[in-house]
Amino acid sequence: MSTLIKEAHTALPGLSGTGLPPPAPIHQLHHYAYRARDAEETRHFYEDILGLPLYHIIQSDYVPSTGEYCPYTHFFFRLQDGSFIAFFDLGNDEAALPSPNTPLWVNHISFRVDTIADLEAMKARLQADGVEVLGVTDHHIFKSIYFFDPNGVRLELTAQLADEFQMHKESLSTHARLAEWTARKQQWRKERAEGKAAGALKPQQNDRPEFAGKTPAGV
Numbered sequence: 001m002s003t004l005i006k007e008a009h010t011a012l013p014g015l016s017g018t019g020l021p022p023p024a025p026i027h028q029l030h031h032y033a034y035r036a037r038d039a040e041e042t043r044h045f046y047e048d049i050l051g052l053p054l055y056h057i058i059q060s061d062y063v064p065s066t067g068e069y070c071p072y073t074h075f076f077f078r079l080q081d082g083s084f085i086a087f088f089d090l091g092n093d094e095a096a097l098p099s100p101n102t103p104l105w106v107n108h109i110s111f112r113v114d115t116i117a118d119l120e121a122m123k124a125r126l127q128a129d130g131v132e133v134l135g136v137t138d139h140h141i142f143k144s145i146y147f148f149d150p151n152g153v154r155l156e157l158t159a160q161l162a163d164e165f166q167m168h169k170e171s172l173s174t175h176a177r178l179a180e181w182t183a184r185k186q187q188w189r190k191e192r193a194e195g196k197a198a199g200a201l202k203p204q205q206n207d208r209p210e211f212a213g214k215t216p217a218g219v
Helices: 003-010 039-049 116-128 164-171 174-193
Strands: 031-036 054-062 069-078 084-089 108-113 134-138 142-148 154-160
Touching: 031 039, 031 069, 039 054, 039 069, 039 084, 108 116, 116 134, 116 142, 116 154
Parallel strands: 031 084, 108 154
Antiparallel strands: 054 069, 069 084, 134 142, 142 154
């Protein structure tokens, strides 16, 4: 971690003065787990197309954390930084159902590649295997493509454009912007309770004016 990022981290509010031990350093994502319809179908997608090696498997009849009976095969694919994306095949050929109150584009996981050329190459690989790909989408600080895995999980591949100093500059206004949103949301809740707010709360500024009135290629 650079000195710049360390300074930004230590400046975050609420990390001291509570009488509690300081937070343990969280170094990276260990794994994110989803339900898989079929282990081999999922392996083909993540290992053969995306290039993430199958690295570890856990199989059992009982869930260690809860003790409930639910036979499963739990399998992990390794990323370059040592983190994993993992899946559970519960042996019944069923994938997870989408959330009924959440648009399909909201819940997703994003993986980072090195360059825009890598992004384009991965898009070509996915399309060659019949995967529908949205993008390349320009987010100003990075560019992305979007697609779904065989289990209905929305994935994003991202190539970073902004450097560490640009991202640090962006970070300096984040707490103020979120505080403004929170204050506006509290007022919106009050108005909704009084029957005065008809729709969802809109953000106080639009960082993506180029998409106004258009169907975006990704979020």
